[in-house]
Amino acid sequence: VVASMAHLQEEKMRLQEELLGLREKLAARENEELSRSLQLQSQVEALKAKLLEQAQEINRLRSELGGTDTEKHRALLAAENECLRQEMKTCEGELLELRRQQQATPCQDCAHLQENADLRERVSQLQQEAEEARAKVAELDLEVQQKTNRLAEVELRLKDSLAERAEEEERLSRRLRDSQETIANLKSQPQQIKYIIKTVEVESAKAKQALCESQSRNQYLQEQVGMQRQVLKEMEQQLQSSQKTVAQLRAQMVMYEAELERAHGQMLEEMQAMEEEKNQAIEEAFSRAQVEMKAVHENLAGVRTNLLTLQPALRTLTHDYNSLKRQVRDFPLLLQEALRNARAEISQAIEEVHSTNRELLRKYRRELQLRKKCHNELVRLKGNIRVFGRVRPITKEDGEGPEAANAVTFDADDDAILHLLHKGKQVSFELDKVFPPQASQEEVFQEVQALVTSCIDGYNVCIFAYGQTGAGKTYTMEGTAANPGINQRALQLLFSEVRGKEADWDYAISVSAAEIYNESLRDLLGKEPQEKLEIKLCPDGSGQLYVPGLTEFRVQCVEDINKVFEFGHVNRATECTNLNEHSSRSHALLIVTVRGLDRSTGLRTTGKLNLVDLAGSERVGRSGAEGNRLREAQHINKSLSALGDVIYALRSRQGHVPFRNSKLTYLLQDSLSGDSKTLMMVQVSPAEKNSSETLCSLKFAERVRSVELGPVSRKAELASWPSQEQLEGDSPGTSVPSSRGHAAPSPGQLSNRSASIRRKLQTSG
Ligand code: ADP
Ligand code: MG
Numbered sequence: 001v002v003a004s005m006a007h008l009q010e011e012k013m014r015l016q017e018e019l020l021g022l023r024e025k026l027a028a029r030e031n032e033e034l035s036r037s038l039q040l041q042s043q044v045e046a047l048k049a050k051l052l053e054q055a056q057e058i059n060r061l062r063s064e065l066g067g068t069d070t071e072k073h074r075a076l077l078a079a080e081n082e083c084l085r086q087e088m089k090t091c092e093g094e095l096l097e098l099r100r101q102q103q104a105t106p107c108q109d110c111a112h113l114q115e116n117a118d119l120r121e122r123v124s125q126l127q128q129e130a131e132e133a134r135a136k137v138a139e140l141d142l143e144v145q146q147k148t149n150r151l152a153e154v155e156l157r158l159k160d161s162l163a164e165r166a167e168e169e170e171r172l173s174r175r176l177r178d179s180q181e182t183i184a185n186l187k188s189q190p191q192q193i194k195y196i197i198k199t200v201e202v203e204s205a206k207a208k209q210a211l212c213e214s215q216s217r218n219q220y221l222q223e224q225v226g227m228q229r230q231v232l233k234e235m236e237q238q239l240q241s242s243q244k245t246v247a248q249l250r251a252q253m254v255m256y257e258a259e260l261e262r263a264h265g266q267m268l269e270e271m272q273a274m275e276e277e278k279n280q281a282i283e284e285a286f287s288r289a290q291v292e293m294k295a296v297h298e299n300l301a302g303v304r305t306n307l308l309t310l311q312p313a314l315r316t317l318t319h320d321y322n323s324l325k326r327q328v329r330d331f332p333l334l335l336q337e338a339l340r341n342a343r344a345e346i347s348q349a350i351e352e353v354h355s356t357n358r359e360l361l362r363k364y365r366r367e368l369q370l371r372k373k374c375h376n377e378l379v380r381l382k383g384n385i386r387v388f389g390r391v392r393p394i395t396k397e398d399g400e401g402p403e404a405a406n407a408v409t410f411d412a413d414d415d416a417i418l419h420l421l422h423k424g425k426q427v428s429f430e431l432d433k434v435f436p437p438q439a440s441q442e443e444v445f446q447e448v449q450a451l452v453t454s455c456i457d458g459y460n461v462c463i464f465a466y467g468q469t470g471a472g473k474t475y476t477m478e479g480t481a482a483n484p485g486i487n488q489r490a491l492q493l494l495f496s497e498v499r500g501k502e503a504d505w506d507y508a509i510s511v512s513a514a515e516i517y518n519e520s521l522r523d524l525l526g527k528e529p530q531e532k533l534e535i536k537l538c539p540d541g542s543g544q545l546y547v548p549g550l551t552e553f554r555v556q557c558v559e560d561i562n563k564v565f566e567f568g569h570v571n572r573a574t575e576c577t578n579l580n581e582h583s584s585r586s587h588a589l590l591i592v593t594v595r596g597l598d599r600s601t602g603l604r605t606t607g608k609l610n611l612v613d614l615a616g617s618e619r620v621g622r623s624g625a626e627g628n629r630l631r632e633a634q635h636i637n638k639s640l641s642a643l644g645d646v647i648y649a650l651r652s653r654q655g656h657v658p659f660r661n662s663k664l665t666y667l668l669q670d671s672l673s674g675d676s677k678t679l680m681m682v683q684v685s686p687a688e689k690n691s692s693e694t695l696c697s698l699k700f701a702e703r704v705r706s707v708e709l710g711p712v713s714r715k716a717e718l719a720s721w722p723s724q725e726q727l728e729g730d731s732p733g734t735s736v737p738s739s740r741g742h743a744a745p746s747p748g749q750l751s752n753r754s755a756s757i758r759r760k761l762q763t764s765g
Contacts, residue, residue: 001303004296008289015285022278029113036120037099043127044092047134051085054078054141061148073239077144080246087250091257098264116270119263126256133249140242147235154228161221168214175207365601372457385651385678386432387705389418389698390444391686392472393437403689410436420698422691429698431705437686441479444681445489451677452490455594456497456507458605460671462612464643466700467683468693469584469616476681477588477613478565487590487611491561494594494609506597510552511561513568517586518635519663524568524588525551535667545669552593584616585632587639587664610671612664614640617700618693639664646672647680647704680704 058078391408398404411417418434420427435444451461463486465473479485491509498507513524514533521533526549538544553564572588573579592609617640620633642662649657650672659669672678682701684694 001296001299004292004299008292008296011285011289011292015282019278019282033099036124037095040095040127041092043131044088047088048085050134050138051081051088054081054138057141057145061145061152073144073236073243077141077239077243077246080243084246084250087253094257094261101264101268116263116267119266123256123260123263126253126259130249130253130256133246133252137242137246137249140239140245144235144239144242147231147238151228151232151235154224154231158221158225158228161224165214165218165221172207172211172214179204179207361600368601368603384676385647385680385704387680387682387701388433388435388447389429389431389682389684389701390435390439390472390476391418391437391684392475394686397470398685398687398689403687405688406686407688407691407694408684408686410434418698420691420694421688422695427695427698429702431682431698431701441476441483441485441489444476445486448486448490448679449493451679452493452609453497454677455592455607455609456494456501456596456605458596458607460608460610460674460676462610462668462671462676462678463681464612464614464679465681465683466614466617466640467697468618468685468690471683471685471690471693471697473613473616473681473683474583476683477590477611487565488558488561490609490611491555491592492558494592495557498594498596501596504598504600506599508554508595509556510554510593510595511564512550512552512589512591512593513564514547514550514589514591514667515572515586516589516639516663516667517582518632519639521547521663521667523547523550524571525553525564526571527551529571529574535663545667547667583613585636587615588613589667608671610668612668614643617697619696638662644700644704647678650678651704 055078058075058081394404394406407421409419409421411419416430416433418429418431420429433447448463451463455461463477465477467473475485477485477487479488491511494509498505498509501507511525515522515524521535522529522531523533531549533547533549535545535547538546553560555561555564568590572583590611592611594605594607594609596605596607597603598605615636617636620629639662642658642665645658645661646665657673659665659672665672670676680701682697684690684697686694
């Protein structure tokens, strides 16, 4: 109802606005008409003034000339002028009437406005033309007046000359009479008369001459009068023509006025039509509004009935509201009661949870200890020191021909067996695992990752890459950018493992990089890489070793590792002339320290992962080597032998482990002893030309691996452990006193491998 009322109101407002607009337009048009009629009035006034002037002039001329022909014309003209004036007056009256009518019947804005404007323009044109005609009449009047003036002048002159002639004639006739009297007197007196006649004759001749003169003059004057008459005639003609023009102009004026009237009529009609339209529109709107009003009223009635039905509902609602209000008033009390109960229940539950938690924590700690124990046992059973072999593929550098032929083959059923063809004989070796050339970095790492993760649990780990230069040590440890090796993969694994344990543990992973060359230790991440570092005992009396001044970088992501590696490489490269040669004659160490804190138990762990790319194990021709090269060879030889000795001593569980025999073993003492884990990755080349070096490397591997026997054989092992130099001279199967032997094991031996493992279990058990 309200909406329809509002709609009606709007409709009403709109109509009122329309009405207002129309009124404004009408007022504007009225103003226009008023100004135009004022203009016309002023024009009429001007014409009246002119007419008055003309009338005065005519009167003046009439008084001057009297009743001549011209005067008659003038009178005629005056009469005409009067007539014109009358017409003008009627025109004026009409105009006034028109204006009144316009005011009485205002016009609505419509399409006829344009027509009106045209008509008005036409009227103004006609008025202008009438004005022009009036100006022409005034001009002609002026001319007539001038001519009348001239005529009056001429007439005056004619009068004067006529008077003169009459005077002259009179004088002459008087003289003639006098003369005739005198002649008569003289006739009466003959003598005297004769003389007098004579004189008179003489005198009469003179008189005659004067008469002649006066006659000619008379003639001239008459001619002039004729001329003047002619002029007068012309002027009359001119007057006639000007009267004709005036008549024409009058006719035109009449015509124009008729047109004006017609335009006015049209305008009036249009205004009438518009008024009617407006009235009709208003009526329609009004009827519409009435209809809508009716509908609204009906709606209102409906609403009223609705209201009547709603009232009971409202009553029930009020009732509900009141009851709710009561409930709300009582609610805080109820709530307090409930809260009290809930609090008691919660504190009880918390207490229960607490006790279970304590119990769980106790169990967890026990489990943790058990797990470590189990792990240790497992590792011990598997052997803390494991030896893997990796054979690189044949590369372009190996050249072509028989020298580059493949000398290494594998056992299809056993991935721990490897056969080498050396000097026409096939020698077999058994390691913990052998990776063939097609083994990917990923596969290699999969075998290594258990070691790496044990570092998180606080174990120390060493991974060595052993082998002759070019056998793939660096490839295995560092790898390439596209195919990274153990170093990068290990750190990535550590990051992801640490992230997985974030909920309970806080871990910090830091990295150091060092190099051992000619038995001196250098920091590859330090500010002064050429500086030699010392290995010292911790002053805290824990018996632990440390390297004062060794730089340690905290790493948190792969980008950090890459930066550290790059920095280490740059430092290493700037310190030597030939990086390849230098790297093959020095040991490169990457030391990763993982420190952990179990937030729930407060347990702290520290694990160290040592990734070592050893110097090339190849034998240097003793005859050719001199000076620096010889010294390098001796140092490498010594440190690799020392490593072998240490591993041997560890695996045979000797009381004394000769860690101090080389910088490398001394530095790694912590990570080699106790329950630390060691992996020796022996890298070999498959090429025929490298078979001697391959043989040496495999012998080293097998010997390292075979030391884990019972205490009885340990001694024998100790006695038989060869130096690096001895290794060089060894031929397969000759100087291997170990029970497992270095020569190819017989098929029986291989099939008895499981038995040997069982034996191992028993001995270590
Ligand atoms: P080392 O460090 O023992 O002197 P490198 O790691 O430098 O030997 O390897 C010598 C060459 O052989 C390098 O060009 C290396 O890319 C390549 N190489 C070594 N091992 C592999 C392998 N498993 N797969 C492919 N290429 C290898
Ligand atoms: Mg290398």
